[in-house]
Amino acid sequence: MTTATAQIGTGERSAVRYGSIARGRKRTLYWSYFFLILFVIFFLMPPVYMFITSLKTSAEIGAVTNPWWVYHPTLQNYIDLLSQAQFLTFFKNSALVAVIVVSVTMVVSIMAAFSLARMKFWGSGTLATGVFLTYLIPESLLFIPLFKIFAFIHDLTGIELINHWWVLVFLYPTLTVPFCTWIMIGYFASIPKELDEAALIDGAGYIQILTRVFIPVALPGIIAATIFCFTVSWANFLYPLAFTTSADQLVLPVGIVTTLIKGDVYNWGQIMTGALLGAAPPLIIYAFLMDYYIAGLTAGATKG
Amino acid sequence: MAEVALRNIVKTFDRTPAVAGIDLNINDREFVVLVGPSGCGKTTTLRMIAGLEEATSGEIYIGDQLVNDVPPKDRDIAMVFQNYALYPHMTVYENMSFGLRLKKFPKAEIKERVENAARILDITNLLDRRPKQLSGGQRQRVAMGRAIVRNPKVFLFDEPLSNLDAKLRVQMRMEIKKVHQKVTVTTVYVTHDQIEAMTLADRVVVMNGGKIEQIGSPNEVYHRPTTRFVAGFIGSPAMxxxxxxxxxxxxxxxxxxxxxxxxxxxxxxxxxxxxxxxxxxxxxxxxxxxxxxxxxxxxxxxxxxxxxxxxxxxxxxxxxxxxxxxxxxxxxxxxxxxxxxxxxxxxxxxxxxxxxxxxxxxxxxxxx
CATH class of the missing domain: 2.40.50.140 (Nucleic acid-binding proteins)
Structure with a gap:
């Protein structure tokens, strides 16, 4: 555009050159593709390497061959792992923890966010900020005091809170609830005030406003929070490492590392297979919910 | 059948008076327009009638009932908002029937009422659409439909036409008048547009600075203004x-x-x-x-x-x-x-x- 204007201004060339916008766009696209491909390579290399290694025998992994190629592909690692009762226990523990944590977190944070975003009460602003500040405290700082609290409860009541998978259900919400509440406060706050006033006049109470207006309208936000919450509780490593020790109480991330590494013997094939299988559920949930998420965003956007 | 009466209504926000003592009697089936510049307290007054704001002092009557402490849903009112406030996840039918469904009306009656209102507003063919698929004027009709199906004692309109373009505004203004002639219900309508006030109202209430400047028929406030503010505010170009x-x-x-x-x-x-x-x-x-x-x-x-x-x-x-x-x-x-x-x-x-x-x-x- 600039060149075209300049040419008209100087009058040296009578013909205006068109297509400069398309050229600019082309150049931008080249660069976009360049960086996108760079990032894709960067981020996909580890999973691809995991996949390749998971198809190799221990002998081939140990041998000096091209690490990016499988000469004798085998599914033995998968068969071994999936036939181990232990690995399936890890899977089951992880799944139970994730499902319970997601349910608890979503119920708590949706209700908390609704009251903080809409029902103005004394101290609601401070509380909302407090929720966010809680999220800013890293888990690596929290687990020692939490451990102390559990020990204290044990001394007081005799309830054993260490070395049970279900203890994680109490621990993970310290990470998920503040963040999900914060996300949901933002989502709920973006819903126009008139919408709840209209519902109020239509005869809805607070619970009905929440369930019949806010939750459906904020569904994309709720799904985003759910995905986050599931990922955190599925992938957390530090808490289960610190709070669970018996093999039958472990969850996947810790289980794979502690049972497949024996001393200084690394069973790389099974480690990679376990990691790959462990990464599958979040991936599947992402894929499924992302579709739903996008569908929710675009529903009714086109005129009929 | 409902009169609305305001007795010495005061509303202060953090000690700033928004409404500074208002007395107003609205007759049954009357169309009253509150008009005034931004910040004159007209919307606050309407929201107090709706129950969305609590009056700091004074009394509000709907019918014979003192409603100061009655929640909005029990005041038997319906409100049309400036930005329509349609539920985005519901179809037009669901939007219009939401209030009735909450009150557990029988399905057949809901259907009859919604269809009747849709006929009045000429939106029968839109009942399956979602608000996003509607134009501004259509959304406005749905918002009015949601009010009509409730069959309330009082209609409240909060600047319902200010989000529409000029041409549509004139058209919808006429529609609102038509609807009021078909569904004669006591109506309180808030606007800052004095032409809307003149064309729609049985009586115009001109407000300024939280007080009522003049109450009268459109002709009265135009030809016999009682204050300098009314004389200058009503009429375009201004006096x-x-x-x-x-x-x-x-x-x-x-x-x-x-x-x-x-x-x-x-x-x-x-x-x-x-x-x-x-x-x-x-x-x-x-x-x-x-x-x-x-x-x-x-x-x-x-x-x-x-x-x-x-x-x-x-x-x-x-x-x-x-x-x-x-x-x-x-x-x-x-x-x-x-x-x-x-x-x-x-x-x-x-x-x-x-x-x-x-x-x-x-x-x-x-x-x-």
């Missing part, structure tokens, strides 16, 4: 205000005249002399609407006075032309026939119709 002095004697007789400048003096029409006599000699404010300053043609009927004006700005509007000229530094607007309108800088003979003049006491801002 011309000029500082003047009321002096004794006109044409050598016992009358009065309004002296606007050294060159321009208008005689007061004889029927008003008695009314203005006590103020003779005072500095006052002279008010005259643009349509009462027209081009000179033929003989002058009584009460009209001719004068020459040097035009400053000329605005052709099509059916008429606005001419602006200066009187002692104050811009004055007149409305003349486009065929005879002069050009800027030219001198044009004009006529002022003083039968419609107003004199305002600048101390009290009351129209004399």
């Amino acid at each position: 011309n205000f000029l500082p003047c002095r009321l002096v004794e004697g006109s044409n050598g007789s016992a009358g009065l005249s309004v002296k606007l400048s050294d060159k321009l003096t208008f005689p007061v029409p004889p029927d008003r002399v008695g009314r203005y006599r006590p103020h003779a000699g005072r500095e006052l404010l002279f008010g005259l609407r643009p349509e009462d300053i027209i081009e000179k043609r033929g003989d002058l009927p009584p009460g009209r006075t001719a004068f020459d004006a040097q035009l400053d700005v000329v605005e052709p509007m099509g059916m008429e032309t606005m001419v602006y000229f200066l009187v002692d530094g104050t811009e004055v607007c007149g409305r003349v026939n486009p065929a005879v309108a002069g050009k800027p800088g030219e001198t044009m003979p004009l006529v002022a119709d003083l039968n419609h003049m107003h004199l305002i006491d600048p101390k009290t801002d009351q129209v004399l």
